[in-house]
Amino acid sequence: MPLIVQKFGGSSVATPEKILKAARRAIRAQQEGNQVVMVVSAMGDTTDDLLELAAQVNERPPAREMDMLLSTGEQISVALMAMAIHSLGNKAISLTGAQIGVKTDASYRKARIKSIETSRMRKLLDEGNIVIAAGFQGIDEDFNITTLGRGGSDTTAVALAAVLRADACEIYTDVDGVYTTDPRVVPEARRVSRIGYDEMLELASLGAGVMHSRSIEFGKKFDVPIHVRSSFTDQPGTMIVAEPERPDMAVSGAAITKDEARITVEGIPDVPGTSLEIFKRIADRNISVDMIVQNVGESGKADVSFTVPRNELDAALEAVREGVRIVGAAGITSDDSVAKVSVVGLGMARQTGVAERMFRALAAAGINIQMITTSEIKISVLVRRDEAQKALRIVHQEFELDKEPTTPIEPWTPKSSQSDAADVIARLQGINMEDLTIDDIQLDSKQSRVTISGVPDAPGIAAKVFEQVAAGGVFVDMIVQSHPTSSGEATLSFTVPDEQLVKSVEVAKQVAKSLACKEVTSSPAIAKLSVSGVGLRTHTGVAIRMFKALSDAGINLEMINTSEVRVNVVVDGAAGERGMKQLQQAFSDVMR
Numbered sequence: 001m002p003l004i005v006q007k008f009g010g011s012s013v014a015t016p017e018k019i020l021k022a023a024r025r026a027i028r029a030q031q032e033g034n035q036v037v038m039v040v041s042a043m044g045d046t047t048d049d050l051l052e053l054a055a056q057v058n059e060r061p062p063a064r065e066m067d068m069l070l071s072t073g074e075q076i077s078v079a080l081m082a083m084a085i086h087s088l089g090n091k092a093i094s095l096t097g098a099q100i101g102v103k104t105d106a107s108y109r110k111a112r113i114k115s116i117e118t119s120r121m122r123k124l125l126d127e128g129n130i131v132i133a134a135g136f137q138g139i140d141e142d143f144n145i146t147t148l149g150r151g152g153s154d155t156t157a158v159a160l161a162a163v164l165r166a167d168a169c170e171i172y173t174d175v176d177g178v179y180t181t182d183p184r185v186v187p188e189a190r191r192v193s194r195i196g197y198d199e200m201l202e203l204a205s206l207g208a209g210v211m212h213s214r215s216i217e218f219g220k221k222f223d224v225p226i227h228v229r230s231s232f233t234d235q236p237g238t239m240i241v242a243e244p245e246r247p248d249m250a251v252s253g254a255a256i257t258k259d260e261a262r263i264t265v266e267g268i269p270d271v272p273g274t275s276l277e278i279f280k281r282i283a284d285r286n287i288s289v290d291m292i293v294q295n296v297g298e299s300g301k302a303d304v305s306f307t308v309p310r311n312e313l314d315a316a317l318e319a320v321r322e323g324v325r326i327v328g329a330a331g332i333t334s335d336d337s338v339a340k341v342s343v344v345g346l347g348m349a350r351q352t353g354v355a356e357r358m359f360r361a362l363a364a365a366g367i368n369i370q371m372i373t374t375s376e377i378k379i380s381v382l383v384r385r386d387e388a389q390k391a392l393r394i395v396h397q398e399f400e401l402d403k404e405p406t407t408p409i410e411p412w413t414p415k416s417s418q419s420d421a422a423d424v425i426a427r428l429q430g431i432n433m434e435d436l437t438i439d440d441i442q443l444d445s446k447q448s449r450v451t452i453s454g455v456p457d458a459p460g461i462a463a464k465v466f467e468q469v470a471a472g473g474v475f476v477d478m479i480v481q482s483h484p485t486s487s488g489e490a491t492l493s494f495t496v497p498d499e500q501l502v503k504s505v506e507v508a509k510q511v512a513k514s515l516a517c518k519e520v521t522s523s524p525a526i527a528k529l530s531v532s533g534v535g536l537r538t539h540t541g542v543a544i545r546m547f548k549a550l551s552d553a554g555i556n557l558e559m560i561n562t563s564e565v566r567v568n569v570v571v572d573g574a575a576g577e578r579g580m581k582q583l584q585q586a587f588s589d590v591m592r
């Protein structure tokens, strides 16, 4: 018999009426001949209310007790859901995370799922029950209750769909699918019929709150098709699957992360291992770092900027100060009023001028870009928080994301076969479900680096540089722009194919002259080393492991960029092969 997992988010179980409505939907699915597992979140704003309540008795509540408290939100809704189904004359049973056997690690508030028992659920389903599972929670080895991080019920749902080899995983929410950006912020956003795991992973981790990014990692790793749809209508929503709607689109979505903070460490010694001392301490505190930008050092000193979630700024600064005490630095600055605006698209890896379009649109609106990082499929810029929503709207308009695509879309058909199911079950044996998996380590020695230093901190500079670079037909791969230092000057570096270096340097020199930048330097023989897999950003230690492996071999990092699926670093060309070997060794235990 087919098995369906249906997840109802807080907005879909916010009132008794909504609970009854969700109950009817599950009963209907069962009557249509499916076994049904429901995953339910806490009602409405319950989790926020519980957080507030805790703050009234303790400003820094112990994490263990916080999880004990937060898990009660879901416990209320599963019980009510079971009662609702009983009232409609059907069989149902509610289970907490512990009762289903969702085993996690012991990191309270952001626990990772290790394994899930299926036998009890299977038995209850075979007896004709609708099984109602509490989302967002599990237990650690010592039976302590843990929670999976905000939005974690999506992760419970997709993980359950993976272990049960469900035929469908439906996420019911208050929007009718995944939009090109948050429709609450940009009302003209368009619903997409299908999106690929990689694009959705990026969008989710860059701020698209409709899905928890870790749930997409499960989807990708265990091949679970996810259907995001409205709990208020019967219309189909958005399928999240391996094959996107149109892989050729340069930009298919945009996202905003409002609550970011920036930290800059100025004047640290530019020798292997210095940034590692800092990032290691941040990772030890389980804080995820994003937008790492390291300047090519001037006179033996370098500046490193990066962003962290705003509510973790204090803890991150503490870690930075500890690291700086060991390696030394000229100063530390931070800003907690910044936001990150990003565009994502699989097709941008093969097109020129995408970054330039984004920078130009922002410049035309007078929005200053404080930092830039790119990966193969995303471009992120850091801007002032009070300008971020406007910036999001502008880039959405620039890439015409509101317009229906004109070319026809290939229909998607589920591919379910016994061998796929067997493969997934085999992959689930003896592993922790959310463990990091690395599937590729690559060396690209065909690129060169161009760096413009002393770039003035004013709107439109990046746009002008890349306008001219794009006009010259140069294909730019990595772009990083550092945060301006206390002297008000930033550094802009980018990589280009070797054969386009001469032309790129020429263009960069012209731009530098016209914008009164300091100087242009270049390095013809760089090596780009990349590690790709699933869960790279949520596993804070990946970048660290990479930096450490290279630093142990005395290899200095010139540029860094990170995404959900890949971490890239640029090193001296002569060190490429050696770096590659180091990385293969360092990641041998997690290579798939």
Ligand SMILES: Nc1ncnc2c1ncn2[C@@H]1O[C@H](COP(=O)(O)OP(=O)(O)O)[C@@H](O)[C@H]1O
Pocket: 008, 009, 010, 011, 012, 041, 151, 172, 173, 174, 175, 177, 178, 179, 180, 181, 182, 183, 184, 207, 208, 209, 210, 211
């Ligand atoms: N790209 C996007 N597409 C759709 N919704 C989005 C997107 N980005 C952010 N959202 C927001 O996500 C919300 C749904 O997530 P959430 O409030 O967590 O729902 P639930 O309570 O069902 O889990 C939507 O109301 C929407 O405002």
Ligand SMILES: N[C@@H](CC(=O)OP(=O)(O)O)C(=O)O
Pocket: 008, 009, 010, 011, 041, 042, 047, 048, 073, 135, 136, 149, 150, 151, 152, 153, 154
């Ligand atoms: N209740 C938890 C878990 C969750 O996933 O909720 P929702 O499905 O409403 O986003 C939270 O608010 O974070």
